[in-house]
Amino acid sequence: MLDPTLLWRAPEVNPVNRKARSIPGLNPFNLYGRVFFFSWFGFMIAFWSWYAFPPLLPVTIKKDLHLTQNEISNSNIIALCATLLVRLVAGPSCDRFGPRWTFAGCLLLGAIPTALAGTVTSAAGLMVLRFFVGILGGSFVPCQVWSTGFFDKNVVGTANALTAGFGNAGGGITYFLMPAIFDSLVGDGLRPHVAWRVDFIVPFICITVVAIGLIVCCPDTPTGKWSERHLAAQTNLAHHGITGAVVDVPGELTDRATTGTDSPSNGSDNEKKLGFEATEPKQPAGFAHEAQIGEQQMLDTARGEIVVKPSFREALPVVFSAQTLVTCGGYFCSFGAELAINSILGAYYLKNFPSLKQTGTGNWAAMFGLLNVVFRPLGGYISDQLYQRTGVWGKKILIHAFAVLTGVFLIAIGTTDPHNRNTMFGLIAGMAFFLEAGNGANFSLVPHVHPHANGIVSGCTGAAGNFGGIIFGIIFRYNGKDYGRVFWIIGIMTIAINLALCWIRPIPKGQIGGH
Numbered sequence: 140m141l142d143p144t145l146l147w148r149a150p151e152v153n154p155v156n157r158k159a160r161s162i163p164g165l166n167p168f169n170l171y172g173r174v175f176f177f178s179w180f181g182f183m184i185a186f187w188s189w190y191a192f193p194p195l196l197p198v199t200i201k202k203d204l205h206l207t208q209n210e211i212s213n214s215n216i217i218a219l220c221a222t223l224l225v226r227l228v229a230g231p232s233c234d235r236f237g238p239r240w241t242f243a244g245c246l247l248l249g250a251i252p253t254a255l256a257g258t259v260t261s262a263a264g265l266m267v268l269r270f271f272v273g274i275l276g277g278s279f280v281p282c283q284v285w286s287t288g289f290f291d292k293n294v295v296g297t298a299n300a301l302t303a304g305f306g307n308a309g310g311g312i313t314y315f316l317m318p319a320i321f322d323s324l325v326g327d328g329l330r331p332h333v334a335w336r337v338d339f340i341v342p343f344i345c346i347t348v349v350a351i352g353l354i355v356c357c358p359d360t361p362t363g364k365w366s367e368r369h370l371a372a373q374t375n376l377a378h379h380g381i382t383g384a385v386v387d388v389p390g391e392l393t394d395r396a397t398t399g400t401d402s403p404s405n406g407s408d409n410e411k412k413l414g415f416e417a418t419e420p421k422q423p424a425g426f427a428h429e430a431q432i433g434e435q436q437m438l439d440t441a442r443g444e445i446v447v448k449p450s451f452r453e454a455l456p457v458v459f460s461a462q463t464l465v466t467c468g469g470y471f472c473s474f475g476a477e478l479a480i481n482s483i484l485g486a487y488y489l490k491n492f493p494s495l496k497q498t499g500t501g502n503w504a505a506m507f508g509l510l511n512v513v514f515r516p517l518g519g520y521i522s523d524q525l526y527q528r529t530g531v532w533g534k535k536i537l538i539h540a541f542a543v544l545t546g547v548f549l550i551a552i553g554t555t556d557p558h559n560r561n562t563m564f565g566l567i568a569g570m571a572f573f574l575e576a577g578n579g580a581n582f583s584l585v586p587h588v589h590p591h592a593n594g595i596v597s598g599c600t601g602a603a604g605n606f607g608g609i610i611f612g613i614i615f616r617y618n619g620k621d622y623g624r625v626f627w628i629i630g631i632m633t634i635a636i637n638l639a640l641c642w643i644r645p646i647p648k649g650q651i652g653g654h
Contacts, residue, residue, distance in 0.1 A: 145161040145162070146162070146163060146164055146165040146166070147163055147165045147166040147169075147172075148163060148166075149166075149169055150169075152361065153291045156291075156362070156368075157360075157361035157362050158288070158290055158291040158295075158361060159289060159290050159291060159361070160290075160291045160293055160294060162297065162298050163175070164176075164301070170357075170361065171289055173356060173357055174285065174289050174358075175286070175289070175298065175301075175302065177352065177353040177356070178286045178306075179282070179301060179302040179306050180306075180349060181246060181282065181306075181349050181350070181353055182279060182302065182303065182305075182307075183305055183306045183308060183309040183312070184246075184309065184345050185249065185276070185278040186275070186276070186306055186307060186308075186309030186313075187310075187342055187345075188249065188250075188253050188272065188275050188339075188342035189218070189222070189249070189272060189273065189276045189309075190310045190481070191253070191256075191272075191313050191338075192214070192218075192256075192265075192269060192272075193215070193314075193482060194313055194317045195317055195318065195321060195335050196214075197211075197485070197486075199335050200265075200335060203331065203332055203335065204259065204260070204261060204262060205262075207262075209616075210262040210266075212612075212615075212616045213266060214265050214266050215269075215482045216609055216612045216613065217266050217269055217270050218270065218272065218273045218276075219273065219276070219478060220270065220273065220609060221269075221270045221272075221273025221274060221276070222273040222274070222275075222276030223609065225273065225276065225277025226277045226279065226598050226601040226602035226605060227598055227599070228277070229245060229277045229278075229281055229594075229598050229601075230284075230594045230595045230597055230598015230599060230602075231454065231594060231595055231598065232244075232281075232594070233280060233281050233284040233593075233597070233598070234593070234594035234595060235594075236365065237365030238282075238284040238285035238594070239281070239285060239353060239354070239365070240359075241280075241281040241284075242278055242281035242282060242285060242350075242353060243350045243351075243353060243354050245274055245275065245281060246275070246278055246347075246349065247346075247347065247350050248274050249271075249274040250346040250347050250350070252268050252271035252272045252274070253272055253339055253342055253343045253346065254339065254340065255268065256268060256272075256336060256339035257337065257340075258336075259336075275346070276605065279306070279601050280594070280597050282302055282306060283299050283302070283585070283597050286299050286302045287299060287597070288361070289360075289361055292526070292586065292587070293523065294523060295523075296519040296520070296522040296523040296526065296580070296582075296583025296584075296586075297516065297519045297520045297522075298519070299519055299582040299583060299585070299586070300515050300517075300518055300519020300520065300578075300579030300580075300583060301515075301516045303515055303578065303579065303582060304511045304513075304514070304575070304578075304579060305511075305512060305516075307477075307508065307511035307515060308508060308509050308511050308512045309508075310511075311506065311507070311508030311510075311511070312505075312509070314485075314505035314508070315502075315505060316341075318498075318501070320338050320341055321334050321335055321338050324337055324338065453592075454592065457589045457592045457596065460589065460647060461643045461647075462588045462589065462643065462644065462645065462646055463599055465535065465538075465584075465588075465640050465643050465645070466584060466588060466596065466599075466600040467600050467602075467603035468603070468637070468639075469538045469577065469581045469637065469640070470578070470581050470582075470600045470603050471606060471607035472545075472607060472633040472636055472637065473541075473545065473574055473575075473607075473633075474578050474607060474608070475604050475605070475606065475607015475608045475609075475610065475611050476549070476574060476607065476629050476633065477574055477575065477578065477608075478604070478605065478607070478608030478611070478612070479607075479608050479611035479614075479615055480507065481508055482612060483615050484507055485503075486500075486620075487622040488500035488504060490620055491556070491557070491558050492558075492560060492563075503564065506568075507567060507571055510571045510572070510575060511575050511578075514571060514572050514574075514575035514576050514579075515575045515578050515579040516579060517579065518537075518541065518576030518577060518578065518580040518583070519580065520579075521537065522534045522537050522579065522580040522583035525537055526583075531584070531645040531646055532645055534580065534583055534584045534587070534645065535584055535641075535645040536641075538577060538580045538584060538637075539638075539641045541574075541576050541577035542577055542634070542636075542637040543633075543638070544573040545570060545573040545574045545577060545630075545633055546629075546630040546631065546632075546634035546637075547630070548566060548569050548573060548630070549570060549626050549627060549629050549630030549633065550627045550630035550631065551566055552566045552570060552623065552626045552627075552630075553626030553627025553628070553629075553630060554627055555623075556622075556623035578604075581600065582600070584645060585597055587645065587646055588645070588646055589647070611629055614628060614629070
């Protein structure tokens, strides 16, 4: 049964890695609530700026820069190419430097081209600028890795889905904010040629403030510095009477560990738990919010779930494992389709319902992105509930089930090409549920796959989503205004890819941790 007080109460924590076992999302004064806030809000601001161009491109920027439709489509694809590259780099960066600094780096680097948007004077300049603005899309990876580092396996699916779902809503918010800011500037007397350029200063300021805020207000991990995470695990085990060399050298874990016996249960002082207050990284002994887990589970957590610094040689087996292929394939279909559809949905509505005009179709297209606030978290929550009853297999089966149903809706939209508003909007909403819930379910499984290399798996999976967006975007590009045809093509691809991957085990056989 859901306990609403968990939304603000200090959470129970894992005694080894100090990950929270509930999400105090309404309590920013709590360490975990604060990290949760900056995770989703930072990604939302990044997504807003990443997709700040599309709302103004069809009319204002197109007219000012004398763009063709093909040039606009090419700029959309180029923006995704940059994000693909950044996500591949951001994953290993998270494992080496920590997700907090990687997150802040993505935001600050992406803020610079955002501020320079006003300098664009040609189609070539627009494409170059959008390529570098695409850095902001890479912030998704540290957002998810940071969230994974603070929330334990029982709630990590929900936590990741909430941070990503709220963040993805930035793609819908931008369709309201950018035109509204532009209209306000024009109303204050600025010419459209100037107003759209000044418009981009707003997200630049927001991104910079959020990046500085997460650096100042939040730690790298629940135990403190990223460089000391392995020592914290060793210390926490020792405080629970579990001895032995679990951690070999900084950033690397040994395969073997020896255990001692738990302290006597006769009421002695040695029975007390290692102290840790949920609102701050380190506190004196006597912590009352520590979850009770078994000795073997503690050892498995320390030996298999502490992120290590990756070398190229160690990263390759992770990147090319069948389990990583599953998360990449699933996200290629779900998030790739979301990105591609988000870019053309307004144009599709305008083609089938010209009476809605640009503003009306833009508002309805924005709803597709805003549904992430509900549907993506719901996918993560359902995944966590299945995990508690069926284990990791339940999470994996859910991903494929959502994908197949998404494919069915895409085929239905494509083959019927609805010209009735109720039919079209109903089918899009149904497709959005399974598509966006599938995104949430996918990153609910990611923390279980090679947990010692979570950044690499997250980076590969996130990049695969962008690669899907590029491939599907190219298919849209070469099918002109025959949007329905591309919908059913994506639907068939989604079903086929997921059926091909459904037989693979969710985690490698013999893996320590992640179960």
